Amino acid sequence: MTSSPLRLCFFGDSMVNGTGDDACLGWVGRACAAARRGGRDITCYNLGIRRDTSEDVLKRWESEAKGRLPADHDGRLVFSFGTNDACPGSDGAPRVAPDRTLTNAEAILAAARAWRPTLMVGPLPICDPIVDARTAELSLRFAGLCDRLGIPFLPVIDIARTSEAWAREVAAGDGAHPNEQGYALIAQAFMRWPPWKAWVAGPA
Template sequence: MIRDLRICFVGDSFVAGTGDAAALGWVGRVTAAAWHRGEGFTAYNLGVRRDTSADLRRRAEAEILARLLGAGTAQAVVFSFGANDCTLEDDMPRVPPEVTEENAAALLGWAAARWPVLMVGPPPLAHDAAHDARVAALSVRLAALCDAMALPYLALHAPLSGGPAWRQAAARGDGVHPDAAGYAAIAALVEGWAPWRAMVAE
């Protein structure tokens, strides 16, 4: 029997692939790469611009269940969020880091009780050093949470911050979201991540 894998990718504009002229983002690229390897699956992109972890906590359950409940022979969920939580409104983060952690724990715990779950961390925010520092700190916090929950976490911030390519990709985009090359860089990190490869190859 052919394995019918369905994966929900739940998150924000970086999940949606905002700014990619190829309209693929990193989700489309890793999906295409899996098909090329003969490990095809159905990808549901549930990325929404400006969504915070609080927004995801309100909508994720219904949206995931609508796509995975009773569907296929295998299901999984990949979460990625955090950058919008760190955006300042009235000099305060839209979602304080401790609340982001609470929201993440609720989302991950609910999903992991039902399906295999992975989390991809937020990428750098090249347009604003202070915002980027908050994202870096949140990424560390989310990594620790996933470690405590025994769930795989892929940090994007540190590797993408290590060279000029991400900053240049964002500059060619809208300053926040990268162009196609930036999303290809994220996809390469996901593709090289053993938990992702294991998820799609099972």
């Protein structure tokens, strides 16, 4: 590696974790592996947890990040959540009400941005029409929030929703998560994203 070390914490749900991927990489692992092959000295902490909502991320992100990003290291944060918020609870309503999700997101992102460089990737679909519609609406609201906070936001739900490979792998798997091709699709979009490219390009 020829660049200065960079520590990255990725927070979110099973889509961050890469659940369902036979290669156990997800989009996070693929993006970080490509950056390392490109010469960037990256330590990647994948802190995605299955079924985590914005409520869960709000409770845990700061303590988990501070244990991994000491003050004397270049540490940065990437967040992606919202799908589990949109999934139905026992009463059929979203597990987290949309307004509450946005309140949680603002609390997370404002504190994160004040502490470390921060990016956000939008939530992903599970091929359930009702949940995906809710998730798409959250993605739009996250985009507005991130614009207001000055945090780069990458919407990815339409990339996944229009992908035959994503739908095929979700159907062949557990009914919610893709496999290698689906995660590779999101990794490619993430790796082409200018804010991420700027992070992994330098400083040399």
